[in-house]
Amino acid sequence: MPKLLLIEAMGNTGEYVLDAARELNVEVIVVTHQDVHDEWYSETLKAKIAADAKLVFTDFSDSEGALRQLAELARVEGVNGAVACWEFLTPLVARLTADLGLPGNDPTRALSCRNKRIMARAFAENGIPAPMTVAARTIEEAYALVRTAGLTCPVVVKPSEQSGSWGVSVVESDEELATAFTTAQSHLFQMPHGIPLDPHVIIQEYIGGVEFSVETVVAGGVATPLFPYDKFTTGGAIRAEFGHTVPAELDEASVRTLQQAAVAAAEALGITNGVAHTELKLLPDGTTRIIELGARLPGDHVVALMRQARGIDEAKIYVQLALGLVPSLAPTADTAAGIRFLTPPRGGVLRSVSGIGTSAAVAQSRLTVQPGGQVRPPGDNDSRVGYVILHADTAAEVNAAAAQVLTDVTVEVD
Known part of the structure; x- marks a missing residue:
């Protein structure tokens, strides 16, 4: 049975990777801080690890010490691949896989996928259109x-x-x-x-224009972009993401333009074996600007949206790439899915969330903060109190249903 190091499973992609590994019959070793596991992991995530994975603790604040520990662990355990579910640790994984001779990204350029200052310089040096x-x-x-x-x-x-x-x-x-x-x-x-x-x-x-995201899969240096999808953010001085719709409704020329830009960005930042999550804008003149790129799975439950809308499981793809396998990228569905996040009008104590409704397009709704819990004022992704996932035949139907949900919902805060 192949073995995979999962470097920090916290966040909503960790569960998806554990599920994918189980389906692929891959043994997983999860590496995290003990206090992070005890205090930050959800009960669901803890249960999945207890049932299907081995748990190891390290100290990621000491990157060199963690690298040495994980390299020794990988050799002793006979690990076949490594992935990170926490974006801050993607450079560590690139160094680790290079040291072990495992599939991974270019370690000399890995920091450019995490540090926006270095990323901007790499884009400029490689002629990538960016702000x-x-x-x-x-x-x-x-x-x-x-x-x-x-x-x-x-x-x-x-x-x-x-x-x-x-x-x-x-x-x-x-x-x-x-x-x-x-x-x-x-x-x-x-x-x-x-x-x-x-x-x-x-x-x-x-940069004005309309914002989209594109997932790019790179196997053995060959990059394949998936379909663009919508990214919705708040206006005003503070820009926070409040939703996504998979896929975006675009003409073929715009799709090609966005995909080509995403591939060029991934190549410029040394993505040689893995996935790249790219955020970019399409301008009225048909050109693009790359906003940023991460060498990781998308957050915000986009993995679930892609699977529901197109039958493509990017978490499974991520695991297969880490093990040196070439995954299938062929879609098996032709529908649309979306997510919208619920945010409070101000910080305080959450009293209730009501009015989501019973639209046929609403596939799931969940509170991530329970009534009585403290909530942050709106302004970044940590202010969210819940989400609604929607599913319909087309992106237009998803967006219409989502707009109605956001109009009807009431988040009450004391």
Whole structure:
């Protein structure tokens, strides 16, 4: 039986990878912090690990020590592949697989898939269409670099290494830049693992257009893009994701343009064996700009949406690629699916969520914060209190049903 190292199963992709490994008859060793397992893992995830996997603890805040420990563990256990479900650990996995001679991505470029400052530089060096970007350690340096680069408001301010839309602001004036900069630089350790983060803040030109995501599968250096899908974000100064629809309804030329851009971005960042989640915008003139790329599975339950809409299980693909197998990418369904996240009007204590309704398109609804629980003010992905998954014949039907759900639902907070 093949063995797979699953480096940090926390997040909504860990369960999907464990399910895929079980279906593929692959033995899994899950590696995490003990306190993360005890305090952050859901009961469902703990149960899946207890039933189907071996559990090992390490300290990811000491990356060199963790690398040595995991390399020794992999050799002793006879591990055949390794994957990360937590984006911050994808560079560690690239180094580990290279050291072990296992399928993986280019370790010399792996940090460019995680650090947006290094990513922007790699895009520029490889001619990838992306927003103009500067990176600064201080607000004084930021103002100087913005002037030198000729950037004008609006601009996007974000941390170099955070995720989940945390600390991202659209800035409309020079006066707002200082506040946004301070917010972006306010957390320099990734929690709950204590991993130190790059203190640089990046400032990018604001790109209009419509945002999409594309998953790219790379097997032995050959990249195959899947279909683009919609990504919906809030407007205003703070941009948080509130949903996705799989697939997007686009003409063939737009689909090809987005797919070609996603493949070029993956190649520029050294994705040689694995998956790439790319976020990009389609402009009115038909051109694209790459916003960012992660060498990981998509979050937000997109794995489930793809499986439901097109019959493609990207978690299973991810496991197969890690083991050196060439997966089938042929769709087995032709429908659409979507997810919309429920957020509170303000921070406080959640009282209730009501009004989701009984539309035939609603396939599942779930609260991720129970009544009586504390909720964050809206502004990033951590403010979500639940989600609704929808399924219909077409993306238009999914989007219409989703719009009705968001209109009808009421999130009450004390």
